[in-house]
Amino acid sequence: MKALYISFSRFIKEIFKDAMLAAMTILPLFLGLLFRLGLPALEVLLENRWGWHRILTPYYLLFDLILIFSTPIMFGYAGLMVILEERDKGIMKYLCVTPLGKRGYILTRLVFLSALAAIYAFLVEIFLHLSDISLLQIFTGCLFSFLTGIWTVCLITLLASNKVEGLAFSKFSGILTLGPLASIFLQDKVKYLASFLPTFWFTEFCLKAGVYGVISLLLAFAQTLLYTILTCRKLLDR
Numbered sequence: 001m002k003a004l005y006i007s008f009s010r011f012i013k014e015i016f017k018d019a020m021l022a023a024m025t026i027l028p029l030f031l032g033l034l035f036r037l038g039l040p041a042l043e044v045l046l047e048n049r050w051g052w053h054r055i056l057t058p059y060y061l062l063f064d065l066i067l068i069f070s071t072p073i074m075f076g077y078a079g080l081m082v083i084l085e086e087r088d089k090g091i092m093k094y095l096c097v098t099p100l101g102k103r104g105y106i107l108t109r110l111v112f113l114s115a116l117a118a119i120y121a122f123l124v125e126i127f128l129h130l131s132d133i134s135l136l137q138i139f140t141g142c143l144f145s146f147l148t149g150i151w152t153v154c155l156i157t158l159l160a161s162n163k164v165e166g167l168a169f170s171k172f173s174g175i176l177t178l179g180p181l182a183s184i185f186l187q188d189k190v191k192y193l194a195s196f197l198p199t200f201w202f203t204e205f206c207l208k209a210g211v212y213g214v215i216s217l218l219l220a221f222a223q224t225l226l227y228t229i230l231t232c233r234k235l236l237d238r
Contacts (some may be wrong), residue, residue, distance in 0.1 A: 008108040014082045021078040027089075028071040028120060032128035035063045039130060048182065053080035058131035061206060065180045067128075068121050068141040069199055072149025073173050080153050083109050084166045087157075102236050110232075114149035118142040135207050144202055147224040148176065154231035179203055198223040212235045 016022045039056050046052045086092045096102045122142040129138065152173050160166035179199025182191045184207070194200040201220035205213050 003098070004104055004108055004112075007095065007100050007104065008112050009122075011079070011082060011108055011113070014072060015078045015087075018081070021081055024074045024078040025120075027074050028067065028117075028124055031070075032067055032124040035067065035130055036128040039063065039228075056100045059184065062180055062184055063139065063204065063230055064125060064129050064131050064133050064200075065203055066177055068145050069140070069148065069176055069180075070126055071121035071124070072114050072117040072145045073152060073176070075113055075120070076149045076153040076169050077173075079109060079113045080166055081151070081163060083157055084160060084163045089160060106232060106235065107116060110150050110153055114146050117149055118146035121145060133206065141202065141206075144198070144220060144224060146196065147228050151224065151227040153175070154228070154235050156232065158234055183207060196223075198227070 015025070041058070043054075043056045043194070046055050086095070092105065095105050100108070117144070122138060125138050125142070126132075126135075133141075156166055156169045156173070160169050176197060176199045179194055179197035179201075180203040182194035182197075183200050183203035186194075191200075198220045201216045201223065204216035205220060207213075208216065
């Protein structure tokens with residue numbers, strides 16, 4: 001337990017040594033404030049100046065979900081840059097043969113950081129949510145994003161051979177936002193083209209009640225668990 005604590009605390013210090021990486025941990029709060037204060041004001045402006053009624057309000061849930069889904073990704077990006085640097089310098093191999101081990105390394109670099117991000121997202125969303133999203137949906141969304149943060153960083157770590165490639169691959173994590181976009185904006189069977197994205201199914205859960213909503217939630221977590229297990233196993237085998 002002591003080894004985990006020491007490793008994680010040093011990991012956090014490495015993140016905050018870099019101003020850009022440290023800024024990534026503040027960005028979710030900034031976005032939450034921007035959404036919460038800026039969008040209603042923009043809605044009023046559009047109505048008063050051009051007479052456009054309820055242009056943004058129907059999509060407040062979309063902004064809430066984007067904030068929930070993206071917070072662990074932002075934290076994960078900060079952690080990813082440190083992980084890739086440790087791998088380049090051989091620190092990763094060194095730590096993996098210490099009492100910390102590979103599993104301890106993954107816990108401190110991926111699981112703990114993603115858990116911290118999920119708690120952060122929960123607090124930001126509780127105070128700054130725009131839509132009538134329920135407490136249950138916020139909680140399950142943050143639990144869902146906790147797993148999402150783990151498998152996305154695992155996947156990028158596996159694909160990238162250096163920090164430059166890591167930066168390039170991390171941009172593809174934006175594809176996760178296509179899930180809620182497809183669920184909200186596309187109609188009929190076309191939207192199911194995005195069904196390979198767990199974020200699509202979670203958005204369906206938030207939008208639909210009844211049996212379909214429950215099935216959508218189960219599918220969201222089933223896909224996310226599958227992606228998490230596959231990527232973590234692959235990283236452990238390296």
